Amino acid sequence: MKIAKEWLDFLREQYPAGSRIQLREIGSDPAPIPPGSMGTLDYIDDVGQFQISWDKGRSLALVIGADRFTVLPPEPALLKLYMPLTADFYPRDEWGDSSEEGERWDDRTLTEYEDQILGALVKNRMPEERERGLMHWYGEQDSLNAKVRSAEFTVEVRNRRLWGVAECRVIGELSSKELADLKDYISGQASDGWGEGFEQREIEVDGGELYVHLWQRDNWSIQTEQERFATKLAEGLPELCFSTLQTTGQLICIRRGESGYYPSEWETGDKERNVEEADRLNEKLGVTPAQRLAMEIGSMAGWDVPGADPKNYEIQRKEQMGGMTLD
Known part of the structure; x- marks a missing residue:
């Protein structure tokens, strides 16, 4: 039986690998699986069958129309996108007045202020963002909107530097285009959207005020954890x-x-x-x-x-x- 490619693409997008399956009723099968059994979707094959690994050790496919089952979406996986941080520090004088000229602090200096910066990021979140974070403002009704359930800015110390992090909760796997689109969207939020408002919020620290930039014009990039921190080995090394x-x-x-x-x-x-x-x-x-x-x-x-x-x-x-x- 030949299945239209468009229908297969729709099924695979709606029901990604890793989805949990609960059987309600199976059609004609000489060794049926009991109703209520749970399994995990491995993939949907080219004829539209749901290939499933059942929790009790069997592998048996289900067919829409012939079998009755419920598809439960997989738990979202955490995808982290890392970006470099900088900040401007405005010291106060002995009378408590802030200097008109700030000092540029790099991400190594900022490691001492991780808690204050994280607290400010949390306070800057709006009520509308409670469920989906930055994705609340994503305007496209596309596969990226369906797969990325939420995205929020936070910070994390890695390699003795404080990084800005977009923590994204993703259902299924992003294609290379979807990942590129997500990076573009988060970059825009860091530079002109959410981050533009955040960098104008003063953060009280010892001796003055701190203004943190999620984005800057020079030497800035956004990368996955693997891209940013994977060990890069020189060529020509033996095993x-x-x-x-x-x-x-x-x-x-x-x-x-x-x-x-x-x-x-x-x-x-x-x-x-x-x-x-x-x-x-x-x-x-x-x-x-x-x-x-x-x-x-x-x-x-x-x-x-x-x-x-x-x-x-x-x-x-x-x-x-x-x-x-x-x-």
Whole structure:
């Protein structure tokens, strides 16, 4: 049986994977599932059948018209969109008067004022936004409006910086276009809508008043948690390498992308022999000295620092070789 693509698209949009299914009555089936059984929708196939994993361990499809069931929407998932923060601080003089010229504070300084800024964000929310937050003002009746149940501005400390965050509760998965549209909408609210009013609200802090900007013209972007904070590994790093601890001489192995190290099963109990063993094992794996140095730095200082890129050591080596002369 062929199903129109438009109908399939409508079903899949209305009933996303992860929706909970409650059976009321099943049609003709030699081993029926009892009424009232609960399951989870895996997907809707190309002939319109609801492919379901039932809580009691069975997998059995349901068909609209032949079977009677209720589709309960899945619980919204939390999607966080991160944006950099800045603020202007206006100090008060000894008479309590605010300065006419403000000081620009960056997101590292603002970490000390997380509670005050969060409190101001909450106070700035309007009664109309109680259920859907910023999505109350979204004017389109489209799939994004259907999937994003709410969105609210908050703040969060990550990597010793205070970030502005749009916490979005989403049903189902956003397509790449829907995510781009959501970012555009939140960006507009941060710059010209909700955020424009918020940055004019004074926040009382010790010694003066603070005005926080969710948006600024320079060096501003809005990104998902994965886009913003995922570890970016340099190219050319091996899966693992061997090294020795400078303090004890212990033979260790380092895994790409992981902090710290693991004791090696090839440990000899002798410092000098461990150094030789590390060289032998790395040579066997094809690990170059530059890669080993980069892996050592990455495991200690983080995989996004310049020292975790083997290319930097190769460049240094070429420069040193270029300065050598042969007699």
